Amino acid sequence: MLNLIKKEIALCMHPTAFIFLFFAVLVFVPNYPYEVIFFFSCLSIFFCCMMTRENGDIAFSCALPVKKEHIPFAKMLVVFGLQCIILFLVGVIAAIKGAVLPAEQYVNQAGISANLVLVGNGAILLGTFNLIFFPRYFKNPDKIGVPFVIGAIVVFFVIGVFIVLRWVTPLYSTTLNGLNSENTGAKSVALAIGIVIYAVLSAVSCKLSIKNFQRVDL
């Protein structure tokens, strides 16, 4: 499995997979829907899958001494790793922003502030994308467009839901909004819920993807 992961990183990663990680600094942009940062992560997955197809990687991998089910699993583990990095970076850079900018500049008019809840929301978005994209992609790895478009539509819908919640519910507009130092307990719970949802959705996605890939004829 480790060899497959190394091969993925060496031969199948599109440069955007790493470049888009730096988009975590977008939390410094004032009045911006920060959840969009996580969409870039989804976009990089699309580019990596394109690269996998253009490189004939799946046929190459299947001829290696590995079990067929290991192939989607390794690909998804690499993606999960990248997703964890972007979540971590957003959390860290958001904390830096909170520490260096005056409180009034921390308020976000376009959505929730850059705080722990944003990381939780991001985890839910990424988990949702994983659940929608990967099982469809591994049903037919040559067709990447349709799974991505469906995944992107749902991701933007969920982003919309988060923005609406920010303005219409007191929980999101006051308790979970603002600096991490305010209502830290509630924000930590929101983050934990987001991470649990991410883990569950990604695990289900993994199981479905492996099942679908077993039926694929190359």
Next chain:
Amino acid sequence: MNALEVRELTKVYPEFTLDKVSFFVKQGHISGLIGRNGAGKSTTIKGILRLINAEGSVSVFGKDFLKEEMVVKQTIGYVGGGFRYYPMNTLAAIRKAYAPFYPTWNQSKYEKFLSQFELIESKKVKELSEGMKVKFALALALSHGAKLLIMDEPTSGLDPLSREEFCDIILQLVREEGVSVLFSTHITSDLMRIADDIVYISQGKILAACPLKELLCKYKLAHFSSLADASAVNAIGVKAVKKGYEGLLPRDMQISESIAVTDATIDNIIVHLEKENEEKKHVKSN
């Protein structure tokens, strides 16, 4: 023990069926898998390697492919045509990713193949000619000590000189390393040069699986002046040629001296057997 045993390999597609394909490759032998385009050669190879979900069983050096997949794959070197993977990557990058999968990887052997095949590791795959791509695929497959080479049309797209060179390399590998080879092709001159055995597949069914000499000794090519003469002796797959008609006859068949006969080549055998099959299919559908 046979290097490869394929038993009742079956795969059903809406338009095509690989129908209970069974054959074996003896250790140290070169077996040619032949048949026209779309006959099922690539499907058979994909079925052997489990790249498609096919029914039937495959064993390699006595080990069941499904039960001992990881061990079996260590002993197989697969060359799918040329090397169509990772066109933008260098050979070195691919080797670095490929080698760790094989505990038996022999770097000095790999370097020996690189120098023998005149491959430069800093080159990208897209910069290689078709012949060089096949050589790179061979270098990878052989440097982990593969004992069975499975190749899907490795010589198609190669010029005659490169094909000759490829055949020399395969012969050398069989003689010096004792590898067994199964390779699909529709270029029969390659088979005449190097194959010990023939597996002939047509419309998803095995028509012959025997030593090459046995297949060649089975038929003779008869030349007839009229269709009536050909029909009178029940010639196989009769077709019009420039002067009269040609068809296959069993070699041991006694015929009139007025019918000219010559040795049948693999091409003759395939062409006439395919023609016979098509005619039978046509009659059946009517």
